[in-house]
Amino acid sequence: MAALTSKRGPSLNPLDSLKNKVGLPYLLLLPGMFWLLLFFLAPILTLVSTSTKVPGAGIGEFIQVHRWANYWDALSAMHTQFIRSFIYATLATLLALAIAYPLAYAIAFKSGKWKNVLLVLVVAPFFCSFILRTLAWRQILAQDGFLFKILQFFHLVNSSTQLTASTLAVITGLSYNFLPFMTLPLYASLERIDPRTMEAAGDLYANGFTTFRKVTVPLSMPGVVAGTLLTWIPAAGDFVNAQILGNPNTTMIGNVINAQYLQTTNYPLAATLSFILMLAILAIVLVYIRRAGTEELV
Amino acid sequence: MSDASTSAKGDLQLKNITKTYGDFNAVDDLTLTIPEGSFFALLGPSGCGKTTTLRMIAGLDEPTTGSIYIGSTDITYEKPYRRPVNTVFQNYALFPHLTIFENVAFGLRRRGIKDVKEQVDKVLQLVELPHLAERKPTQLSGGQQQRIAVARAIVNRPALLLLDEPLGALDLKLRRQMQIELKWIQTEVGLTFVHVTHDQEEAMTMADTIAVMNEGRIEQMGTPADLYDNPKTAFVANFLGQSNLIQGTVVDTEGENLVVDLFGQKVRVQKNRSVAKDSSVLFGIRPEKIRIQADSHTQSGCVLEGGTISDVSYIGVSTQYQVEMPWGQELMVFEQNDDGIPPLDKGDRVKLSWEPIFSFALNGHEDATAGSEVNPEEE
Numbered sequence: 001m002a003a004l005t006s007k008r009g010p011s012l013n014p015l016d017s018l019k020n021k022v023g024l025p026y027l028l029l030l031p032g033m034f035w036l037l038l039f040f041l042a043p044i045l046t047l048v049s050t051s052t053k054v055p056g057a058g059i060g061e062f063i064q065v066h067r068w069a070n071y072w073d074a075l076s077a078m079h080t081q082f083i084r085s086f087i088y089a090t091l092a093t094l095l096a097l098a099i100a101y102p103l104a105y106a107i108a109f110k111s112g113k114w115k116n117v118l119l120v121l122v123v124a125p126f127f128c129s130f131i132l133r134t135l136a137w138r139q140i141l142a143q144d145g146f147l148f149k150i151l152q153f154f155h156l157v158n159s160s161t162q163l164t165a166s167t168l169a170v171i172t173g174l175s176y177n178f179l180p181f182m183t184l185p186l187y188a189s190l191e192r193i194d195p196r197t198m199e200a201a202g203d204l205y206a207n208g209f210t211t212f213r214k215v216t217v218p219l220s221m222p223g224v225v226a227g228t229l230l231t232w233i234p235a236a237g238d239f240v241n242a243q244i245l246g247n248p249n250t251t252m253i254g255n256v257i258n259a260q261y262l263q264t265t266n267y268p269l270a271a272t273l274s275f276i277l278m279l280a281i282l283a284i285v286l287v288y289i290r291r292a293g294t295e296e297l298v
Numbered sequence: 299m300s301d302a303s304t305s306a307k308g309d310l311q312l313k314n315i316t317k318t319y320g321d322f323n324a325v326d327d328l329t330l331t332i333p334e335g336s337f338f339a340l341l342g343p344s345g346c347g348k349t350t351t352l353r354m355i356a357g358l359d360e361p362t363t364g365s366i367y368i369g370s371t372d373i374t375y376e377k378p379y380r381r382p383v384n385t386v387f388q389n390y391a392l393f394p395h396l397t398i399f400e401n402v403a404f405g406l407r408r409r410g411i412k413d414v415k416e417q418v419d420k421v422l423q424l425v426e427l428p429h430l431a432e433r434k435p436t437q438l439s440g441g442q443q444q445r446i447a448v449a450r451a452i453v454n455r456p457a458l459l460l461l462d463e464p465l466g467a468l469d470l471k472l473r474r475q476m477q478i479e480l481k482w483i484q485t486e487v488g489l490t491f492v493h494v495t496h497d498q499e500e501a502m503t504m505a506d507t508i509a510v511m512n513e514g515r516i517e518q519m520g521t522p523a524d525l526y527d528n529p530k531t532a533f534v535a536n537f538l539g540q541s542n543l544i545q546g547t548v549v550d551t552e553g554e555n556l557v558v559d560l561f562g563q564k565v566r567v568q569k570n571r572s573v574a575k576d577s578s579v580l581f582g583i584r585p586e587k588i589r590i591q592a593d594s595h596t597q598s599g600c601v602l603e604g605g606t607i608s609d610v611s612y613i614g615v616s617t618q619y620q621v622e623m624p625w626g627q628e629l630m631v632f633e634q635n636d637d638g639i640p641p642l643d644k645g646d647r648v649k650l651s652w653e654p655i656f657s658f659a660l661n662g663h664e665d666a667t668a669g670s671e672v673n674p675e676e677e
Contacts, residue, residue: 194389194391196387196388196389196391197392197393197394199358199378199387200385200387200391200392200393202357202358202377202378202379203356203358203378203379203383203384203385203387204379204384204405204408204451205379205380205405205408205409205454206379206408207377207379215393215395218395219394219395221395
């Protein structure tokens with residue numbers, strides 16, 4: 001560091017000397033560290049501590065007995081909802097990827113002067129509340145909605161079909177809500193690809209599809225990994241879509257945790273489930289990144 | 299994939315190629331034959347249409363009209379991946395996610411070639427980088443990336459190798475070295491190389507034949523020496539090296555020579571080195587062919603008197619003089635520093651002289667500054 005600064009000649013910036021003396025980087029880290037300590041580490045410790053409690057004599061009273069068997073109990077009671085959450089999240093992520101990849105590709109390579117307009121449109125749903133947008137889906141899928149009428153016209157549904165309050169509605173709702181989180185990282189990594197590498201592939205006897213498979217997709221993998229993570233993680237913990245668009249058989253783990261905290265006020269169970277969810281997501285993501293990491297990423 | 303187009307062999311022929319963008323002719327009725335096995339350079343300033351021409355040969359652009367043949371096969375509208383043509387791209391366009399080995403193997407694998415490893419190893423030997431096979435492109439220096447880009451193309455043994463400003467991203471020293479190497483590789487593999495560049499030195503070092511392009515057309519084509527010694531247009535005279543072009547009038551004929559009047563002074567030029575259509579000529583002489591001496595000396599050959607040195611720059615191997623002539627024009631003179639005589643000074647009165655065989659005459663109705671104002675480095 002000293003060698004570097006001396007090469008640049010005498011410094012006119014007073015911050016430079018400050019940096020060398022007191023370690024400015026650490027100083028800059030302080031607010032963030034403090035924030036994490038207060039709002040991440042402390043709550044997690046509280047969560048773990050709550051998770052091993054058992055109900056006491058009074059209502060809303062819990063006694064710390066370090067009962068780790070709580071975890072086993074919670075898992076055996078709620079494993080269906082856990083598995084359902086991960087399946088829904090995975091299907092929603094795949095659906096979002098299938099929609100977002102062509103979209104991001106078109107914006108990155110084919111949109112010309114419309115690029116910025118399209119990017120704004122991708123983000124535009126954020127200007128409206130998450131809950132409202134999900135409620136709107138209930139209107140769109142309703143039996144008296146226009147979509148239903150169109151599908152009915154083509155005999156794809158009949159009057160006994162129920163689009164709302166279904167598994168399909170929950171999964172499409174999840175896909176819809178997290179679509180921008182998939183699209184933007186995909187766009188960013190596609191846009192970074194030098195179009196000449198694609199021309200080079202064509203020049204080296206690869207047709208359009210082979211070029212896409214051997215050059216475009218591998219080079220966009222960072223975006224695919226980022227996008228799927230940003231979609232899958234919040235989708236796995238989501239409860240709004242299942243609540244608004246689902247039925248009792250589509251309950252996700254987020255709904256259970258929500259109910260245990262706010263309705264049943266069984267804090268130890270809610271804390272146990274939350275912690276299990278967190279660990280499960282962490283484990284799945286780590287495995288996923290390792291697997292994706294063995295692909296030839298840039 | 300052994301159909302007619304990918305296995306086409308023979309001379310490359312461009313027939314009346316025109317490429318139009320809106321109402322702008324990037325390439326204007328270009329007809330050109332590039333013999334099989336030659337090292338051919340398309341030389342010109344930025345925007346002259348040379349890169350567009352290259353892209354049409356590669357199949358990355360389609361001509362508006364005209365056709366492209368390799369041997370007797372029409373490849374005008376053939377997809378790039380179905381042409382026996384490979385390209386070394388400007389900035390190389392190596393695949394960043396693949397190793398050097400896989401980069402080079404890419405074309406072979408697409409064509410389902412059997413002995414990929416053997417062929418890749420061989421071409422990596424040729425470019426002297428076999429030890430880098432397992433690296434990624436970003437771990438290589440610019441010069442190494444350049445050689446891999448060449449290897450990735452020539453491993454496919456195309457009928458035609460296109461090089462798009464291949465040395466533009468390298469520094470001067472490396473560029474010189476790569477020029478020699480590319481020329482050597484071309485001789486070694488015996489493929490037809492078509493090289494696009496704005497750098498006249500690069501073109502002259504490597505190419506057997508150079509076509510000088512300007513505004514979508516070929517100004518002149520020939521060997522480097524021929525283009526330099528016998529420019530046919532002011533653009534070529536100024537773009538390839540430097541020239542002094544002086545407005546003059548043919549006043550007489552003396553045997554094999556024309557007598558030209560340059561603002562009252564008579565000089566001679568060989569008849570067969572004149573392309574003038576009438577008596578109005580641009581009389582041309584290269585700066586290094588001129589001898590410069592103090593006014594008092596007597597001189598042989600053609601002589602122009604009454605010059606005044608307006609600027610002197612000493613650049614080691616030579617001294618460059620700007621000489622203001624009585625009619626106001628500045629002439630350029632390069633004098634080798636090989637005689638031990640100290641350079642003349644600014645303000646000295648001088649005579650300029652040269653052997654008549656070195657001078658040439660162009661059409662006098664041309665713009666004498668054509669090709670001299672373009673900044674070739676600006677691509």
